[in-house]
Amino acid sequence: MEKSERLFQRAQAVIPSGVNSPVRAFKAVNGTPPYIAGAQGCYIYDVDGNEYVDFVCSWGPMILGHAHPQVIQAVQEAAARGTSFGANCEIEVKMAEFIVNAVPSIEKVRMVSSGTEATMSAIRLARAYTDRPKVIKFEGCYHGHADSFLSKAGSGAMTFGIPGTPGVTPATAGDTLNAQYNDLDSVQQLIDENKDQIAAIIVEPVAGNMGVVLPRENFLQGLRDMASEHGIVLIFDEVITGFRLGLGGAQELFGVRPDLTTLGKIIGGGLPVGAFGGKQEIMDMLAPQGPVYQAGTLSGNPLALTAGYETLSILSERAFYAELNARAEKFFNEFEENFKEAGLACTANRIGSMACFFFTDGPVTDYRSAARSDTALFASYFDGMMKNGVYLAPSQFEAAFVSAAHSESALARTLEAQRKVLERLRS
Ligand SMILES: *Cc1c(COP(=O)(O)O)cnc(C)c1O
Secondary structure, eight states, X not given: OHHHHHHHHHHHHXXXXXXXXXXXXXXXXXXXXXXXXXXXXXXXXXXXXXXXXXXXXXXXXXXXXXXXXXXXXXXXXXHHTOSOOSSOOHHHHHHHHHHHHHSTTOSEEEEESSHHHHHHHXXXXXXXXXXXXXEEEETTXXXXXXXXXXXXXXXXXXXXTOSSOTTSOHHHHHTEEEXXXXXXXXXXXXXXXXXXXXXXXXXXXXXOSSSOBOOOTTHHHHHHHHHHHHTOEEEEEOTTTTTTSOTTHHHHHXXXXXXXXXXXXXXXXXXXXXXXXXXXXXXXXXXXXXXXXXXXXXXXXXXXXXXXXXXXXXXXSTTHXXXXXXXXXXXXXXXXXXHHHTTOOOXXXXXXXXXXXXXXXXXXXXXXXXXXXXXXXXXXHHHHHHHTTEEOOSXXXXXXXXXXXXXXXXXXXHHXXXXXXXXXXXX
16 A cells, blocks of 8 residues: 555645545545556556455446446547537437436436535525425435535534534524434424425435435335425435436335435446436526526536436446346345354345445434444454455445446455455454
């Protein structure tokens, strides 16, 4: 790790904490982050020549694996035609048509450059549509780093125990209310206490930023019913689950339709893309037709949308998800079995090709039960896996992703490394 260490040192002199996104600093696992020289398929390579089987997959986007030839070729061809026009291009229309066709509740969609922009814009729209100020979110859910969402947020904020953040005004913080995931009563209570004040309920339909937490039966439908009854805009943040759990995302899988949906990660195919969409009546409030301002110099960028569109085209090939999910299920089964055999307290929350293995007896159904995990034990386990060529997210509270590029041999190698690490942890 010599070269990585040197780069990290140089970085710390000129980049805050040496990183452009907090989780990359490896603080929760007391390690030195590797500097990545390249990636191919399910493998990533660091500047010191180490090879890892990658289960971070860039935090979700790389569902086809890294550097998929078809995606790369399309991006190269698009780049040769120019990287940004600041004007309309055909790929924007094709992308919007694809999303509207694939995602059940989306009638119109606008492209942005990150998931954060998508959720931020969706909330503004919900506030304008309802003419109400407040938003209900759930403890442990992460919706990007816009001011409105940085209250008991998941992902890095949970990893580093940052419940709120300086720089967010009391007024903004006061407009964000936290309910408990999987607890409809906690939502009802907030609605009752803030009569005619709630513009939106925003939720990850499968939570993926406090580890993985599945919605209880009727949780999502219950939110739908409450939102409808009280004139609240229901927003599904499908930045992770969109095109991960299937072409129609979690809303198709669970059969619940939100009013607005936010997308990101996979739809950019590894380039910076986000999107928000939903009911035409709400979306048409956007400028210039409507009064709600929202814009972006690089929104609908031809290079980024080409990577995304090419990725989505491959995902829509027959049996893509059936095959990916079957492979992931078999692998996660064996992975879970290894924990059991090692006699470690471990709760496996999984769905399709995403999973989290919590170092706790469980069950893990919300932020508080997730937070009971033994994060020190996780750090040792993480370190062992890394040294044995397996790259996991450097935090207990993140998902592991299997991509279509994870070969049988890579998965077998991972299971072998895991058995070795668990054996050492036990002794
Ligand atoms: C990653 C993520 C975001 C933020 O997306 P960025 O592109 O990082 O801004 C929002 N919501 C969810 C559910 C996410 O997982």
